Amino acid sequence: MNITVIGTGYVGLVVGACLAETGNPVVCADLDQKKIEGLKQNILPIYEPGLDDYVERNQSQGRLTFTTDVAAAISTADVVFIAVGTPPDEDGSADLRHVLAVAEQIGKHMRRELVIVTKSTVPVGTAAKVAAAVGKHATLPFHMCSNPEFLKEGAAIDDFMKPDRVVIGVDSDHARSVMAELYAPFVRTGKPIIFMDIPSAEMTKYAANAMLATRISFMNEIANLCERVGADVDNVRKGIGSDGRIGPAFLFPGPGYGGSCFPKDVKALVRTASECGVPLRVLESVEEANDAQKHRLFGKLREMLGTVSGRRIAIWGLAFKPNTDDMREAPSLVLIDELVEAGAKVVAHDPVAMHETKRKLGDRIEFADTSYDAVAGADALVIVTDWNEYRHPDFARIKEALKTPVVVDGRNLYDRRKMKSLGFTYASIGRGGQS
Numbered sequence: 001m002n003i004t005v006i007g008t009g010y011v012g013l014v015v016g017a018c019l020a021e022t023g024n025p026v027v028c029a030d031l032d033q034k035k036i037e038g039l040k041q042n043i044l045p046i047y048e049p050g051l052d053d054y055v056e057r058n059q060s061q062g063r064l065t066f067t068t069d070v071a072a073a074i075s076t077a078d079v080v081f082i083a084v085g086t087p088p089d090e091d092g093s094a095d096l097r098h099v100l101a102v103a104e105q106i107g108k109h110m111r112r113e114l115v116i117v118t119k120s121t122v123p124v125g126t127a128a129k130v131a132a133a134v135g136k137h138a139t140l141p142f143h144m145c146s147n148p149e150f151l152k153e154g155a156a157i158d159d160f161m162k163p164d165r166v167v168i169g170v171d172s173d174h175a176r177s178v179m180a181e182l183y184a185p186f187v188r189t190g191k192p193i194i195f196m197d198i199p200s201a202e203m204t205k206y207a208a209n210a211m212l213a214t215r216i217s218f219m220n221e222i223a224n225l226c227e228r229v230g231a232d233v234d235n236v237r238k239g240i241g242s243d244g245r246i247g248p249a250f251l252f253p254g255p256g257y258g259g260s261c262f263p264k265d266v267k268a269l270v271r272t273a274s275e276c277g278v279p280l281r282v283l284e285s286v287e288e289a290n291d292a293q294k295h296r297l298f299g300k301l302r303e304m305l306g307t308v309s310g311r312r313i314a315i316w317g318l319a320f321k322p323n324t325d326d327m328r329e330a331p332s333l334v335l336i337d338e339l340v341e342a343g344a345k346v347v348a349h350d351p352v353a354m355h356e357t358k359r360k361l362g363d364r365i366e367f368a369d370t371s372y373d374a375v376a377g378a379d380a381l382v383i384v385t386d387w388n389e390y391r392h393p394d395f396a397r398i399k400e401a402l403k404t405p406v407v408v409d410g411r412n413l414y415d416r417r418k419m420k421s422l423g424f425t426y427a428s429i430g431r432g433g434q435s
Helices: 010-021 033-040 051-060 070-075 097-109 126-135 156-161 173-186 198-229 233-241 262-275 281-293 296-305 331-341 354-361 371-375 395-401 416-421
Strands: 003-006 026-029 064-067 079-082 114-118 142-146 166-170 193-196 312-316 345-349 380-383 406-409 425-427
Touching (some): 003 070, 010 026, 010 064, 010 156, 026 070, 051 064, 051 156, 064 070, 079 097, 097 114, 097 126, 114 126, 114 173, 126 142, 142 173, 166 198, 173 193, 198 262, 198 281, 262 281, 296 380, 296 425, 331 354, 345 354, 345 371, 416 425
Parallel strands (some): 003 026, 079 114, 114 142, 166 193, 312 380
Antiparallel strands (some): 142 166
């Protein structure tokens, strides 16, 4: 069947490339001329492992095309995925202007019976608003569908091609049949396609991200308490994670969550709940705890150095998580702001996110070509993102390069007893403070 994906951001590109990989003719449409021209030359606007190979292969074999002609892309489609951005508005709610603008275009330019899929993360009730916008102009039948994405940045290709589950909200048997056929290649191993009503599908996305964000903030607060009472959060994490009712995922403490999903989705769900008169007090606390956690690394650093003014601070890791260049709501940005405002000089390294950070920060900080270049002459090293290349560094080389052997490990990558034996002044999250 002919697939059109409107929006070539993170979600749209992954959806388009993966659907093309299973043999579907896919058109990805976007109004950003520069982005589309780059994609035609296999230049991707984001970093996602494996995605470049999918785009290049499917373009070369004629299954995947890119265009700025949104109207033409709609007119040839059997299924249209809406994958445009829904940034948070000033009040925390999801901004649906782009989604609804696309809906109007679909209504004006559809030329056959159509299944319309909201792939963007949207509040409950959005599909109904999209249907109303399409219906103002449509003269042919159409069917609404909510198909929330559960893609982890850094593992999105695997998540799409081998999903834990596929959640699909539909309003008709036709939509159910079309979507079942479309997703059949991805669930051959028996993973479920869970069909449900559209509002439930919309809520499922927000509830899933809110639950994961809750686990992160909960574990961060437990880690902070562990430091005060002399417990080791790594032991606590293993102890509770082995409980089948809890499980081990998303229990690693750190400097707070970031990215394009958790912060935005928690805010949007809290806002929706408030508008409905059903306050989500747990999630309000989750958000508050996460904001506070992003200041923990600066506090530890200042405690260890006495003052950061005039000090040179090396940072390893800028992206909000490894295997992505996404800097949205990244904890590193909070740390950098605090350091610069306090008079410190910052030199940073990240395997893939330095270009994006330069775009955001300009010349406010220095960037090092290698992780070891970053620590040369620095007064302290702070680990913010747990990239694999930071897990087993040459500690002797680091110690020799640093002015003072101070390391703040925001991801608990290193053994604190080993760091002490090597002569480092070392602090981590939830493991008894500094050594």
